[in-house]
Amino acid sequence: MWSERSAVDARENRVSRALREARACGRRVLDLTVSNPTTSGLPYDLEGLSVALRDAGTAPYRPEPLGLASAREAVARELSAGGPPLSADDVLLTSSTSEAYGFAFKLLCDPGDRVLVPEPSYPLLSHLARLESVELVPYRLRYDGAWHVDRTTLRIDSRTRAVVIINPNNPTGHFIDRGDLAAIEALGLPLIADEVFASYPLNTSSRDVRAARVAGSVLSLTLGGLSKLAGLPQLKCAWLGLAGPPAQVAVARERLELIADTYLSVSTPVQVALPRLLESKDVTAGAIRERIRENLEALQRGLAGSAASVLHVGGGWTAVLQLPDTLEDEAWVLALLLADVWVQPGFLYDFEHPSYVVVSLLTPSETLQEGVGCLVRVVGDRA
Ligand SMILES: Cc1ncc(COP(=O)(O)O)c(C=O)c1O
Incomplete structure (x- = not known):
């Protein structure tokens, strides 16, 4: 009766069970994985947001498959700021970046087709692909003081339709370097x-940020959205920007227009408000930049001299910690939870080696600092 792609694996893994039980007994767990900007104590430009949203609710409905021109123009300005200019005609609005992935897979893939994705990376990708009956094929990322694509793993066949890059990647926080991008572009897909996360660089010069569209010789679909750019996931507005060979861009636009017309999923109020929402994003985006910088420094300071270390972070909201290989990631997470500290095990992101755990740099700074102190004690006891 049921489709394969909607199958649910409802089994709870050991670490989520342990977290649930710790919370159920009323223990105060220091959560170092907080990544919801709306519950992280960040400031918002309340005046700007209320002006943006005030009249938007009563705006008349105009079903525009690509999105209202005023909204697309605002997104085009935003995307053009960090790279080559993009026109409003090359922008399509979606209700989330996840939906934009779904549209991209529908545009490029038939059931059973393959898409190359970085590994480790964003866990939701596997669900997004499964729901479109697309098979993901990982290409490995390797760390030697910086993250690189293992180019020997960039393997394609006649069913491979596209390559995903996440720039900067979640959770490794690295921006793709020019050589790796050229190797990916050379696949011709x-x-x-x-x-x-491109507007949150930490150590990388901004010229690396819009790498994909600089590549130019292949069709590129750039995904972004309000959830990270403005810290407004609840408004449900994201986008997809097209660039590359003009004939391919034209076909992509036409087909995406039909896909988007089938759903018309982006609410009129958020589209009407979008230009003002983007103008008033800097209060929150600036506070996020400050917090991730401060938290990264606190992690580096707190772990100095311990058996744990932070891998190099180029940007984004996550940091990867390397712990001693006396335990594997699951055992480390359970040991840390006994000390009331919650971090994510690397296996959630498909790290090759089991000694990594992941923390969110969006975590309120006092929580992060207290948690790092506990982590250093646990690592000291178990190293
Ligand atoms: C790399 C990456 N892409 C996309 C998303 C989803 O963004 P949205 O909230 O716009 O669907 C996330 C959310 O954490 C993410 O980490």
Whole structure:
């Protein structure tokens, strides 16, 4: 009766069970994985937001499959700021970046087709692909003080339709370097470039940020959205920007228009408000930039001299910690939970080696600092 792609694996893994039980007994767990900007104590430009949303609710409905021109123009300005200019005609609005992935897979893939994706990376990708009956084929990322694509794993066949890059990647926080991008571009396949965290560089010069569209010789679909850019996931508005060979861009636009017309999923109020929402994003985006910088420094300071270390972070909201290989990631997470500290095990992101755990740099700074102190004690006891 049921489709394969909607199958649910409802089994709870050991770490989520342990977290649930710790919370159920009323223990105060220091959560170092907080990544919801709306519950992280960040400031918002309340005046700007209320002006943006005030009249939007009563705006007349105009079903525009690509999105209202005023909204697309605002997104085009935003995307053009960090790279080559993009026109409003090359922008399509979606209700989330996840939906934009779904549209990109519908545009490029038939059931059973393959898409190359980085590994480790964003866990939701496997669900997004399964729901479109698309098979993901990982290409490995390797760390040697910086993250690189293992180019020997960039393998395609006649059913491979596209390559995903996440720039900067979640959770490794690295921006793709020019050489790796050129190797990916040389595959000659469309690029799906997830840039949701591109406005949060930490150590990388901004010239690397819009790498995908600089590539130019292949069709690229750049994904971004309000959830990370403005810290407004609840408004449900994201986008997909097209670039590359003009004939391919034209066909992509036409087909995406039909896909988007089938759903018309982006609410009129958020589209009407979008230009003002983007103008008033800097209060929150600036506070996020400050917090991730401060938290990264606190992690580096707190772990100095311990057996744990932070891997290099180029940007984004996550940091990867390397713990001693006396335990594997699951055992480390359970040991840390006994000390009331919650971090994510690397296996959630498909790290090759089991000694990594992941923390969110969006975590309120006092919680992060207290948690790092506990982590250093646990690592000291078990190293
Ligand atoms: C790399 C990456 N892409 C996309 C998303 C989803 O963004 P949205 O909230 O716009 O669907 C996330 C959310 O965490 C993410 O980490």
